[in-house]
Amino acid sequence: MKNIQIDDSLGIPKYRQIINSVYQAISNGELKVGDKIPSLNQICAEFDLSRDTVMVAFNELKAKGIIHSIPGKGYYINSVDVNVNxxxxxxxxxxxxxxxxxxxxxxxxxxxxxxxxxxxxxxxxxxxxxxxxxxxxxxxxxxxxxxxxxxxxxxxxxxxxxxxxxxxxxxxxxxxxxxxxxDFEKDMYGALTAGKDLLTKYAKLVMIFPGGKEPEGRMIGFQKFCNENKIQFEVLRSLLNRTIRKGEAYFVPSDRNLVRLVKMAAEQNLLLGEDLGIVSFNDTMLKEVVAGGITTISTDxxxxxxxxxxxxxxxxxxxxxxxxxxxxxxxx
Known part of the structure; x- marks a missing residue:
């Protein structure tokens, strides 16, 4: 059969020989993108193989992007990049x-x-x-x-x-x-515990938690830490209509709210790290330099x-x- 060779004397599994045959035909230039390969039934009949054996070969070739199927028509060469494992x-x-x-x-x-x-x-x-x-x-x-x-x-x-x-x-x-x-709950609780000496100088800790795509575990870890350490806290859905006050520390998951909070602090002449605390999530290079450096809770x-x-x-x-x-x- 053209492009497919099976040798019963070899100690190589039959499905692997089918795959190798396609690779060899591509390397020799016998098969190009768009060319049709022998059908599953043709290979089964020619070499007395089970459908499962041939499907194993075809599925691996599909997974590597070498072939693709068109319903009712058969299998065609999709890529000639045989060096991709x-x-x-x-x-x-x-x-x-x-x-x-x-x-x-x-x-x-x-x-x-x-x-x-x-x-x-x-x-x-x-x-x-x-x-x-x-x-x-x-x-x-x-x-x-x-x-x-x-x-x-x-x-x-x-x-x-x-x-x-x-x-x-x-x-x-x-x-x-x-x-x-x-582990958002454990990580939040652990990070706050590690920064307890920094946090206890603030009169209130405020978390902005809008829900939606934000992990609930963070809020649970925040509440657990505050309750166990008898720290006054508040959870808000947004900063809308919020008046920030000296002695508060804010935890903000949204970078948009982070920028808004930095701007609000500047407008009220509140010094970050002294009058007002800010903690963001998910560290980036930008947060290293914004407003002299933004404290973050972040995985690596x-x-x-x-x-x-x-x-x-x-x-x-x-x-x-x-x-x-x-x-x-x-x-x-």
Missing amino acids: ERIFVLFDELNAFKEDLYTSFLNALDDKTTVDIYFHHFNFQVFKDLIAASAGKYTSYVIMPATFDYTADILSVLPDDKVYILDRLKPDLEKYPVVYQ FAEMGRRLAQMVKDRSPEKIANPAALIQRNSL
Whole structure:
């Protein structure tokens, strides 16, 4: 059969010989992008193979992006880049400065025979669902960031269990998958405890918690710390109509609210770190220099990316908590 060779005398699995045959035909220039390859039924009949054996070969070729299928027509060459060993699907919630740090670190920790396609669901459940469905069978690994979405196990069931990795949040219904995550409640409580001497000089701690995409664990850790240490606190949904006062320290997840708070402090001649405290989340280079330096509670996103890459490379089944810390600067 043209382009497919099977030798029963070789100690190489038949499905692997099919894959190698396609690779060889591409390398020799016999198969080009858009060319049709022999059908599953043709290969089964020619070499007396089971459909399962041929499907294993076809599925691996699809996962590496070498072939794709057109319903009712057959399988066609999609790429001639046979040097790619891994093809990874990455689904983030959104792109921002710290997610870019994570992604860049992830890419840098992979080898040059790995390609990565990144997509964003922007907290839209239908987009999340559609992107996962469209990716099924086309990649060797899947990195999924469910973010605020719960009960997504059925959606992920279209993907191979041993090729899925969860990122950023630990979800009870996805406990069978490996994960690199942030423990928001524990990290918040731990960071506040580490900065207790700085925080107790303020009359009140105020957390801006708008809900939505923000992790509830942060608010729970904040309330737990304040209650246990008998510190006066307040949780607000927004800064709208808020009058800031000397002796308050604000915890702001939104960078927009961070800028607004810095501006409000300047307008009232309140000195950051003395009259008013500010703590932001998710450290970036910009926060090192804004207003003389903004104190943050943040995980190490570069380390998170490296750990994720190692997990994918090792096919590790681990569940790894990526810890956060208080990074103290001028604003506290």
